[in-house]
Amino acid sequence: MPTAIALIADCPSTRQHLHSLIAADSGMLPLGYAASAAAAETLISRSSANVYLILCHLADRQAPRLTRLALDSHPGCAVAIVAKSGADALLYACLQAGANACLQTECSAAELRDCLRALRNGSAFLCPTSAHQLLRRLQANAPAPLATPLTGRESDILRALGKGLTMNEIGGLHGISPHTAAHHVKRIYRKLGVHTRGEAVYEAAQMGLL
Template sequence: MSTPRWRVVLIEDDTEMRRFFEGCVTAHPELELAASFGMLAPARAWLDEHPADVLLTDLALPDGHGLALLQHVVRTQPACEVLVVSVFGDEDTVIACVEAGAVGYIQKDSTPADVGRIILGVKHGESPISPMIARKLLARLRQHGGRTQPQPVEPSLPALELTPRESDVLELIARGYSYAEIARLQDISKHTVQSHIKNLYSKLAVHSRGEAVFEASRMGLLDRTRRSP
C-alpha cells in the first residue's frame, strides 16, 4: 500500500519563485502539489471547494495581503497547516501571521531540500520559527497575560475612521510597497507618506507595518478599502 501524500497549495505571484516552490513540492515523494496560484481570489475560491493539508502563501500579492486568506483558512480548514513565504527582515509580519494561526515560515532563499523538509515537518508537529521570532512571541505572550491571539472586535464597537488618503496608503502597505513607491504612486512626498503611516499606527494602536496589516485585516479595513470607489 502506497503512503498517502500531503496536498500542498501554493500562492506566489512571482512566476520564477512560484516555479521554484512548485518544483520543490513535486520533487518530494511525500508531497503533492494540489494547486498553484498567483493571486488571492482564485486561491480562496479553490480552497472553499477543496481540502488541503498545507497552504504555502506569499503575503504581498497583487489583489491583497495573504494574511486575510490565512485567517480564512484557519477558520474553514483547521486541519490545514499554513506556512508563510518570508524575506529576511520581515519578522514583524511573520509574527502577526503566527499570531493569526500560521505554524511558521519559509524564507525565499531556502534550498529545495529545505523547502520539502520544512513542509513535511509541519505535518509531523514541527514549527519552523527562528529563535529570534520565538523570543519575540514569548515576549508578547508575557505582555498579554498568556494570550497570543488578539481578541475579536466586538460588533458594537464603532468603525475606525480613516481618511481617503490613509485608506490608500494602508492598502499599498498591505501590498508590500515601500515608502518611496507609495510616494510615487500617490504623487506625494516620502515625508507625507511617513506622516500618514504615523497616523495609521496611532489609530490602529500598533508600532510596525506587520502589526498594522494584521489589525487592519482583522478589523475589515483592507476589505473596505478595496470596495471603495
C-alpha cells in the same frame, strides 16, 4: 501518503521555485496554485490541502487574512508562510493569524521537507533566518520584562518551542515523556492566552520571557 500542498504566491519566480520543489518530491502532492488573493479564495474553497504555502509579501497584502481563511475553512490543515526579506510586519501578522511555519523564498528542498515533517508531527517550523528576524524585531520593541506567569520548567519548554522542537525532542531534552511535554505546553498556552506555537513565541517575546 503524500502531503497535499496548495501554493499561493503572486511572484512568478518564487511560485516556480516552490512548485519545482513540490513536483520533484514524491512525498508531496501539488493541488494547484493561486497568483492573487481572489484566486486564493477560490483555491481554498475548492481544495482541502494538508498544507497551504502562502507568500506573505503578496502585492495586495492579504496574506494574514488568507492564513485565517485557510485555517477556518479546513480545520486540521497547516499554513506555512513563505517570507521575503523586508516583509517582517506581514510575517508577524501571519503568525498572529495562526500560521504554523515560516520559510524563506529561497528555501531548499531539504528545508521544505523538514518543515512538512514538523507540521505532520503537530509541531511548528521557523527557519533560522525567519526566527532571527522575528526575535530581533520583537526584542527591539519589547517592553520591560513582566513578572513571568510561568514556572521555570514551563519557561524552559517555551524556549524549546521557540526553537521548533517536537514534543518528543522536548521530552528527551527535559527527561519527561512526550505526553507530559504536551501537558506543559497546554498549560503554557492557557497562561499566555494563546492557541498556537507561533502565538506563544510572539506573546512570550512581547512579555520579555524569551
